[in-house]
Amino acid sequence: MRSSLAPGVWFLRAFSRDSWFRGFILLITFFIYTCYHMSRKPISVVKSRLHHNCSGIIQPTNNTHSINDTTWCNWAPFDQSNYKELLGAVDNAFLVAYAIGMFISGIFGERLPLRYYLSAGMLLSGLFTALFGLGYFWNIHVLWYFVLVQICNGLAQTTGWPSVVACVGNWFGKGKRGLIMGIWNSHTSVGNILGSLIAGIWVDEQWGLSFIVPGIITAIMGLITFFFLIEYPEDVDCTPPQHHVESEDSQDLPEDSHSNRDSSLESAVTYSKEPGAQPAAISFFGALRIPGVIEFSLCLLFAKLVSYTFLYWLPLYIFNVVHFTAKEAGDLSTLFDVGGIIGGILAGLISDYTNGRATTCCVMLILAAPMMFLYNSIGQRGISISIVMLIISGALVNGPYALITTAVSADLVRLWGLCWPGSFPPQAGTMSSTCSSLPTSWPACSSAGWCTKRSWPGSHPCTETEGESSESRAPLPFSWASKPALCCAVPV
DSSP, X not given: OOOOOOHHHHHHXXXXXXXXXXXXXXXXXXXXXXXXXXXXXXXXXXXXXXXXXXXXXXXXTTOOSOTTOTTTTSOTTTTSTTHHXXXXXXXXXXXXXXXXXXXXXXXXXXXXXXXXXXXXXXXHHHHHHHHHHHHHHTTOOOHHHHHHHHHHHHHHHTTHHHHHHHHHHHHOOSTTHHHHHHHHTTHHHHHHHHHHHHHHHHTTTOTTHHHHHHHHHHHHHHHHHHHHOOOOGGGGTOOOOGGGOHHHHHHHSOGGGHHHHHHHHTTTSOOOOSTTOOOOOOOHHHHHTSTTHHHHHHHHHHHHHHHHHHHHHHHHHIIIIIOOOHHHHHHHHHHHHHHHHHHHHHHHHHHHHHOOHHHHHHHHHHXXXXXXXXXXXXXXXXXXXXXXXXXXXXXXXXXXXXXXXXXXXXXXXXXXXXXXXTTHHHHHHHHHHHHHHHHHTTHHHHTSSHHHHHHSTTOSGGGOOTTOOSTTSOOOOOHHHHHHHHGGGSOO
């Protein structure tokens, strides 16, 4: 007597060959960009060790510093009084290079094989991340070294986003794109969480390992990408997704809109009349002429401002104002990214159900503004309140962020007639690069140090006046984050 089919085998047979390959692509690209973001996060955790109050630490017997020197244990050159500006300069080096690189990364990504482009980018990102940490073991104390490494890392990191979006666009059609990409885009928050947790393991002892370990993991993932990434479904005899079918796209647009659409896009892209020929890649300025790109880029600009402010400064704020240890501050800051995962999925689900991408972004960003003020007022009154408000803030800020950089970028291409057979994936890479490059330069201002110097005065233990203890001082408001958040509602 034969038994029934094993449940595991039944489960395996329930999915087609195409589904398994699509699931694999979704998984590997998820891990790829998780590693990219994981390698960015350690700097925010390590900041609290580069400059902190050394008065409670016993000096070694061979130390030449004065007994009253409260900065003897800090890492030069960040032991100076202008340490916030120096740390901001390190952040700026990465962000400015990243912003400049994003303007051209999509263009290179369209003209180079994605597998080679991503593999090289991940290997370089891992190298430069590790080089920052090696400065600890090589006893390097010059600012230009850390700035130069961050510039190179910022340029290398631009290889990631346009490439993974283009690869996913090759495999997935338009159906339920918001939900699928909302779940997939949680790699940003997962990478931030892993980066914080990994960096927190070594931050108190050997902070160099907080960079070296993520760098090694990123480089290993680059090798995996080289050996296993599949760019197109046709490469493994899988069925192309819906957007490759011209008739499906034409049904989605009203008949009377074709004349306006053609006139607005005729100079944005060059069509090829030959059967099976690939169209010319769209230029950056051509992408800007597509209706909706500038508006959504402005919306993303303010969402990125708040998100990157929290990314680079939240652990240091918690360390200085709430007076947690460096590891505890890094762990608590991950809750903002936990909220980002929830917000990205909810934003995608709601936008699919309502078919309103812009409305979803508008409502979430408007709600994010008062949430920043609430966190400013009551967020530090208790650990439970802080946890809840960080999760809610992360959901409201990163939800639109995730939606615009994934589903909206893909929709802008398909909706305005840039989809002919074989053309969608590279166009998605350029579109995502365009939407991301414009806002990326803005968050640099929040990392310059001037904001913390003016609205975070005296919050660092090293700036205590004589006779004043850190316990006797009331926590200062998080005004440097709440002010940028207020702007979130402006462009929507």
